[in-house]
Amino acid sequence: MNFSIIGLVIKVLFLLVLLVAGAWLGEQITDDPGFMIMSFAGYRIEMAGWLALVLVLVTWILVYVLFSLLSNWRIDRRLMSWRSGRKRGNAERQLQQGLSQLGRGDFKSAHSLFKKSAANSSMPAVSYLLAAFAAHAYGKSEECDQWLRKAEQQPGVDPILSGLLQAMVQLERGHYEQALASLNRLPDQEKNPFRQDLLRKIYLQLGDWKQLADVIKAIKKRPGKVSDTVIQAEKQQTLHQIGDMGVDALQAFWKQLDTSVKQDPEIMLAVSSAFVKGQHADWAEQLLANHMAPAFQPELVLAYGRLPADASKQLMVAERWLRERPNDSVLFVTLGRLSLKATLWGKAEEYFEMAIALSEHPMAHAELARHYGNTDRIADSIRHYEKSMAAGYQLPATDIPKKDA
Numbered sequence: 001m002n003f004s005i006i007g008l009v010i011k012v013l014f015l016l017v018l019l020v021a022g023a024w025l026g027e028q029i030t031d032d033p034g035f036m037i038m039s040f041a042g043y044r045i046e047m048a049g050w051l052a053l054v055l056v057l058v059t060w061i062l063v064y065v066l067f068s069l070l071s072n073w074r075i076d077r078r079l080m081s082w083r084s085g086r087k088r089g090n091a092e093r094q095l096q097q098g099l100s101q102l103g104r105g106d107f108k109s110a111h112s113l114f115k116k117s118a119a120n121s122s123m124p125a126v127s128y129l130l131a132a133f134a135a136h137a138y139g140k141s142e143e144c145d146q147w148l149r150k151a152e153q154q155p156g157v158d159p160i161l162s163g164l165l166q167a168m169v170q171l172e173r174g175h176y177e178q179a180l181a182s183l184n185r186l187p188d189q190e191k192n193p194f195r196q197d198l199l200r201k202i203y204l205q206l207g208d209w210k211q212l213a214d215v216i217k218a219i220k221k222r223p224g225k226v227s228d229t230v231i232q233a234e235k236q237q238t239l240h241q242i243g244d245m246g247v248d249a250l251q252a253f254w255k256q257l258d259t260s261v262k263q264d265p266e267i268m269l270a271v272s273s274a275f276v277k278g279q280h281a282d283w284a285e286q287l288l289a290n291h292m293a294p295a296f297q298p299e300l301v302l303a304y305g306r307l308p309a310d311a312s313k314q315l316m317v318a319e320r321w322l323r324e325r326p327n328d329s330v331l332f333v334t335l336g337r338l339s340l341k342a343t344l345w346g347k348a349e350e351y352f353e354m355a356i357a358l359s360e361h362p363m364a365h366a367e368l369a370r371h372y373g374n375t376d377r378i379a380d381s382i383r384h385y386e387k388s389m390a391a392g393y394q395l396p397a398t399d400i401p402k403k404d405a
Helices: 002-031 049-103 107-120 124-137 141-153 159-172 176-184 193-206 209-220 228-243 247-256 265-277 281-295 298-306 311-324 329-341 345-359 362-374 378-390
Strands: 035-040 043-048
Touching: 049 107, 107 124, 107 141, 124 141, 124 159, 141 159, 159 176, 159 193, 176 193, 193 209, 193 228, 209 228, 228 247, 228 265, 247 265, 247 281, 265 281, 265 298, 281 298, 281 311, 298 311, 298 329, 311 329, 329 345, 329 362, 345 362, 362 378
Parallel strands: none
Antiparallel strands: 035 043
8 A cells, every 4th residue: 555655756846847847948948949859870860950959858758667667566466465475374373273163162163263264265275175074064054065075175175175074074964875986086095094983874774784794894994992882893793693693603703703793792602592592501601601700791691501511511521610619609509500400409409509608699599589489488589589579570481399399
């Protein structure tokens, strides 16, 4: 603005000088026009004095105008550069403020700032992508899609970043097939950890267990600790595979599982239950006996006692566990059940009484209630039955023989 005012003042002063000079010159020419002779390289030029002066003046004016135009062009360039730099500076500040608001969870303010920064940013694609993310975060689906399209139209936009963001948005909207298509369009990104994590979520939602298994295998090859979410996804995938297998295929599948997966109580129960269902209770017994120690969860110990297997053999295995866990009330319940199945009535009563002494275990009360009922000790049966019911426990069906059988 200061350059324009100075230029205008100079032009006005120059015009005033021209007017004064022109008036004086006109008066002088009228009194004595004179003449001028020029000789150069054999040529001779004669002209009126006033015409020579006019030519000199016109030449000088043309030179002045030319320099004036060049000067104004430079000033305008500097002014435009200053304005452009100021706009870019504002855009960068808006981008930084938007990131700050994004970190605070104020997605609406962040979206507004990213949108403003895009107009003058040196990296508009980044502003548009961030605006799309912020719009999605506070529920503006149409605006999110609009900024994604804008970002894709920008020269030099990173198709990987744009594609990953689009897939993430589609996944969170529940558009799993579309999200999968977006990820599959990304070139040479099989090892991209962000793509792998999105695929894990998509395949889990679609129930595509084979593809999920492949993705989890790739994720586990990455350096560092495997996250709990990946472990849970692998567990779900494994449980579904177990449910779809025959016992022979399941036995081979169990052998190739990672040790960490084999130690999961839910996996162990699912596999042992499938073996029992497939008429291979001996496989189930062997599985639980060999893999009980690392986990030794109550549900596994109880499941071992309910297996339709060789009770005498199981009793020897469980009594070995008792040496390391002499105060485990659940183990005493299982020992009591195995003793009943082996028709060792007195030993069964002792084990159940130990479970009660340790923790008033309701299962032990319930088993004694049933056992005493079968042996006509009605008063004892009622007493233990009432204690088991007070704890809200009801006995499951059993293959334990009666004493008089």
